Amino acid sequence: MDLALTQGQEMLRRSAREFLEAECPTTLVRELEVSDIGYSSELWGRMAGLGWLGLALPVEHGGEGGNLIDQLVLAEEVGRALLPSPLLTSSILCGQLILKAGNSSQLSGFLPNLAQGKTIMSLALSEASGDFNPGQVSAVASPRDDGYAVSGAKTFVPYAVSADFFICVARNGDSQGLTLAIIEANSPRVTVTPLKSIANFSQAQVEFRDATVPRENILGVAGSGGKSLLQALEWATLVQCGEMVGRAQKILEMVVDYSKSRIQFGRPIGTFQAIQHQCADLRVAVDVAQTLTYRAACSLIEGLPCSEEIAIAKAAADEVSRLSTVTGHGIYAGISYTVEHDMQLYSARNKLAEANLGNTVYHIDRIARLMGL
Amino acid sequence: MRFQFTQEQQRFREEVSAFLRQEMSPEYETVYGTFSEEKYWFGRALARKLADRGWLTIGWPREYGGGGKTFLEQSILDEQIGYQRVQRVGITGLNFAGPAIIKFGTEEQKKRYLPPIARGDVEYCQGFTEPNAGSDLASLQMRAERDGDDYVLNGSKMFTSYYAHADYIYLLARTDPDAPKHRGISLFIVEMNAPGISTRPLPYINGEVAAQTFFDSVRIPRSSLVGEENQGWYHAMTTLDYERVGLERYARVRRTFDDFVNFCRDAASNGKSLGHSPLVRHKLAELKVGMEGWGLLCWKVAWMQSQGEVPNAEASIAFLYGTQQRLRFAQAAMEILGQRGTLTPESELAPIQGAIEGVSRESLHLHGAGTLEIHRNIIAQRGLGLPR
Ligand SMILES: Cc1cc2nc3c(=O)[nH]c(=O)nc-3n(C[C@H](O)[C@H](O)[C@H](O)COP(=O)(O)OP(=O)(O)OC[C@H]3O[C@@H](n4cnc5c(N)ncnc54)[C@H](O)[C@@H]3O)c2cc1C
Numbered sequence: 122m123d124l125a126l127t128q129g130q131e132m133l134r135r136s137a138r139e140f141l142e143a144e145c146p147t148t149l150v151r152e153l154e155v156s157d158i159g160y161s162s163e164l165w166g167r168m169a170g171l172g173w174l175g176l177a178l179p180v181e182h183g184g185e186g187g188n189l190i191d192q193l194v195l196a197e198e199v200g201r202a203l204l205p206s207p208l209l210t211s212s213i214l215c216g217q218l219i220l221k222a223g224n225s226s227q228l229s230g231f232l233p234n235l236a237q238g239k240t241i242m243s244l245a246l247s248e249a250s251g252d253f254n255p256g257q258v259s260a261v262a263s264p265r266d267d268g269y270a271v272s273g274a275k276t277f278v279p280y281a282v283s284a285d286f287f288i289c290v291a292r293n294g295d296s297q298g299l300t301l302a303i304i305e306a307n308s309p310r311v312t313v314t315p316l317k318s319i320a321n322f323s324q325a326q327v328e329f330r331d332a333t334v335p336r337e338n339i340l341g342v343a344g345s346g347g348k349s350l351l352q353a354l355e356w357a358t359l360v361q362c363g364e365m366v367g368r369a370q371k372i373l374e375m376v377v378d379y380s381k382s383r384i385q386f387g388r389p390i391g392t393f394q395a396i397q398h399q400c401a402d403l404r405v406a407v408d409v410a411q412t413l414t415y416r417a418a419c420s421l422i423e424g425l426p427c428s429e430e431i432a433i434a435k436a437a438a439d440e441v442s443r444l445s446t447v448t449g450h451g452i453y454a455g456i457s458y459t460v461e462h463d464m465q466l467y468s469a470r471n472k473l474a475e476a477n478l479g480n481t482v483y484h485i486d487r488i489a490r491l492m493g494l
Numbered sequence: 495m496r497f498q499f500t501q502e503q504q505r506f507r508e509e510v511s512a513f514l515r516q517e518m519s520p521e522y523e524t525v526y527g528t529f530s531e532e533k534y535w536f537g538r539a540l541a542r543k544l545a546d547r548g549w550l551t552i553g554w555p556r557e558y559g560g561g562g563k564t565f566l567e568q569s570i571l572d573e574q575i576g577y578q579r580v581q582r583v584g585i586t587g588l589n590f591a592g593p594a595i596i597k598f599g600t601e602e603q604k605k606r607y608l609p610p611i612a613r614g615d616v617e618y619c620q621g622f623t624e625p626n627a628g629s630d631l632a633s634l635q636m637r638a639e640r641d642g643d644d645y646v647l648n649g650s651k652m653f654t655s656y657y658a659h660a661d662y663i664y665l666l667a668r669t670d671p672d673a674p675k676h677r678g679i680s681l682f683i684v685e686m687n688a689p690g691i692s693t694r695p696l697p698y699i700n701g702e703v704a705a706q707t708f709f710d711s712v713r714i715p716r717s718s719l720v721g722e723e724n725q726g727w728y729h730a731m732t733t734l735d736y737e738r739v740g741l742e743r744y745a746r747v748r749r750t751f752d753d754f755v756n757f758c759r760d761a762a763s764n765g766k767s768l769g770h771s772p773l774v775r776h777k778l779a780e781l782k783v784g785m786e787g788w789g790l791l792c793w794k795v796a797w798m799q800s801q802g803e804v805p806n807a808e809a810s811i812a813f814l815y816g817t818q819q820r821l822r823f824a825q826a827a828m829e830i831l832g833q834r835g836t837l838t839p840e841s842e843l844a845p846i847q848g849a850i851e852g853v854s855r856e857s858l859h860l861h862g863a864g865t866l867e868i869h870r871n872i873i874a875q876r877g878l879g880l881p882r
Contacts, residue, residue, distance in 0.1 A: 122496060122497060122498065122499060122500075122503075122566060122793065122797050122800075123495060123496045123797075124495060124496075124497070124794060124797050124798075125495065125801075126495060127495075190495050373878075377878050377879070377880060380880060381879075381880065381881065389881055391880040391881050392880070392881050392882065394867075394870075394871070396880075397870065397871065397874035397875070397878075397880050398867070398870040398871075398874065400873075400874050400878055400880060401814075401869075401870035401871075401873035401874045401877070401878070402870070404807075404811065404873055404874075404877060404878060405811050405814060405815050405873065408791060408794075408808070408811050409787035409790075409791065409815060410787075412787065412790040412791060412794060413783075413786060413787055413790060415495060415497075416497045416790055418495075419495055419496060419497045419498070420497070423498065429782075430786070433782065433783050433786050433787075436779075436780070436783045437783050437787060440783075485776055485779045485780060485783075486775075486776075486779070488779035488782055488783070489775035489776065489778065489779040492755060492759075492778065492779065492782060493759055493769070494755070494758065494759060494769040494770070494774070494775045494778060494779070
């Protein structure tokens with residue numbers, strides 16, 4: 122047992138924090154909320170330069186060769202900073218999916234570009250119901266002479282307006298098997314319709330109408346993409362947990378600082394036990410979610426069975442996310458109800474994250490199933 | 495980062511587990527709410543066997559009869575003892591008195607007190623709390639007055655668990671009533687059969703029996719003082735390491751949780767498995783999150799201690815969260831069982847040996863090693879630096 126981060130990971134944490142504190146202040150987060158693409162391409166380029174976009178991709182494919190713990194360390198910093206970018210969907214989720222399902226020419230064709238931020242990809246999985254379970258997919262990939270034609274309407278596709286490619290999850294013909302089709306976004310058979318969302322988060326509906334997919338753009342074997350998809354989703358789910366833990370930790374630090382300086386009844390509100398105990402409860406929830414997340418990540422790295430551990434981590438991350446929202450608004454009180462106060466930036470992203478990659482209901486159900494219930 | 499044990503630790507865990515499974519039999523399991531003299535003495539005999547194998551104090555330093563290993567190995571043992579429902583004996587000696595003597599005792603005290611603890615041959619009880627000193631322990635009033643080469647004890651102690659089998663009581667008493675409250679307290683080890691000690695039994699709702707312990711001019715030799723006079727408060731507070739981890743408590747609850755999940759999976763209700771009810775599934779899955787989190791928090795404390803760190807806030811976090819999870823579990827399980835949950839462990843019809851009814855009583859113990867509020871104070875003030 123060794124629960125410490127390595128020196129390299131500590132260094133990554135420090136440098137990421139310094140960089141983001143300087144380059145991603147909440148003023149920028151606010152600016153990007155009203156931009157068209159929802160992120161800064163300039164910052165995106167610098168993130169690529171820092172090696173962040175390929176942090177856990179293999180060196181031979183242009184990545185940094187890091188592991189999931191490195192990825193979590195960075196995710197916590199990203200969550201703290203509220204950094205808006207397609208990092209999670211493009212570099213991490215699609216990157217892992219290609220890594221797990223792709224053949225060698227797909228790996229060398231896509232991964233270096235993802236790692237350099239030259240290509241943005243997004244996963245088109247959920248449909249109108251918003252159900253995250255791959256079992257609900259009804260989009261269809263039908264065989265054609267030279268490949269496949271994909272039809273279906275996908276909803277909640279992150280950063281779709283900026284994507285160069287979608288990885289669309291579709292049924293293989295009329296079978297149960299899932300096909301992972303890489304589809305060019307820039308096609309008359311693909312329509313992207315942005316969805317008005319919390320904090321203007323960039324997500325869209327994407328409709329594929331007989332979108333043609335050459336055989337070489339099918340990831341792995343058509344009709345048997347389900348397993349790689351699950352693996353990539355689990356990996357990304359943990360990264361999402363890391364981001365939530367980092368954000369909750371930041372909110373905790375903010376309210377603790379505020380409690381020391383805000384004076385009411387002639388003393389800092391942090392001397393009131395009611396305030397102290399809310400902070401203590403948040404600290405407990407942060408520790409729980411963080412430990413569960415890192416434990417599941419270690420199991421994943423070591424190749425141990427960990428699907429249940431991952432679902433447990435997301436349920437706990439959702440919990441701390443909700444608690445940090447309430448604690449933040451409760452302790453800051455009136456001022457945090459104003460748009461000009463930053464707390465609302467945190468609570469908005471908390472809500473988005475709670476719904477992302479399976480909400481609590483999804484993961485609780487999954488835990489129950491894996492418990493044999 | 496690594497959560498797995500080393501191979502050696504893994505082997506140790508398997509060995510302990512196999513040994514306990516071989517030694518234990520169902521009639522000696524202390525399922526919640528079931529205590530008896532037979533179980534107690536069975537536990538004492540088993541502790542001696544653990545000591546023979548060098549396991550009972552595996553985390554103690556070698557020169558004091560320990561195994562020279564870390565808190566992790568000690569915690570592995572504790573976890574197995576809890577999970578296999580072995581009657582726990584000797585905790586006060588192993589976790590409090592022993593470590594305090596190791597750190598602050600004289601050579602003579604070490605020779606006298608430590609070997610019997612390490613062999614599993616003695617029982618201690620703890621005399622800290624008083625009728626008017628609970629959370630505010632440092633306000634304790636029991637006097638220890640110097641009289642020549644002796645001290646004379648007067649006062650009373652509350653909630654003396656394990657008193658019935660105890661050879662010694664490990665206690666705090668006031669030696670300087672004029673000093674500020676933390677600075678006038680001393681630490682003593684007193685024989686329970688000393689003249690002037692009497693007890694009034696105080697049965698707990700979980701079936702165990704503690705006592706209020708009265709001291710009426712109890713004369714004890716100077717050699718009963720552990721460490722420096724008037725430094726007792728600080729001595730006691732700096733030797734809480736073994737108490738912090740809490741893996742035995744966790745594992746005991748975890749065993750009952752695991753049994754309960756299996757019960758729900760198999761038990762029929764309205765012709766269907768109870769585990770198919772959406773509400774039951776939901777509750778159990780939520781509880782699983784809490785159980786896994788609790789276990790990891792305990793291991794984190796053990797790991798920090800194995801690294802020589804003092805996990806003040808972390809220990810309170812684990813305790814607070816654990817107490818909450820035990821309560822949540824007990825309440826949810828009682829709710830799920832409905833009328834079947836009203837059967838006590840003595841009833842043959844009680845599901846999983848009545849452990850749920852038992853744990854639902856046990857779960858009202860919300861104040862071990864500090865109340866929930868006190869743990870929150872510690873987390874907020876020592877952990878987060880909030881002002882007093
Ligand atoms: C099963 C069991 C075994 C025990 N075993 C032993 C033993 O072997 N030896 C021993 O010495 N003691 C033992 N105790 C005693 C235990 O340590 C005390 O019960 C505990 O310290 C709390 O003290 P109290 O019960 O007097 O509660 P009080 O301190 O009177 O607390 C009452 C309420 O006030 C709250 N409160 C008090 N101070 C504060 C504060 N500063 N801020 C906010 N809220 C506060 C508490 O949280 C609680 O809700 C045992 C208790 C039990 C139940």
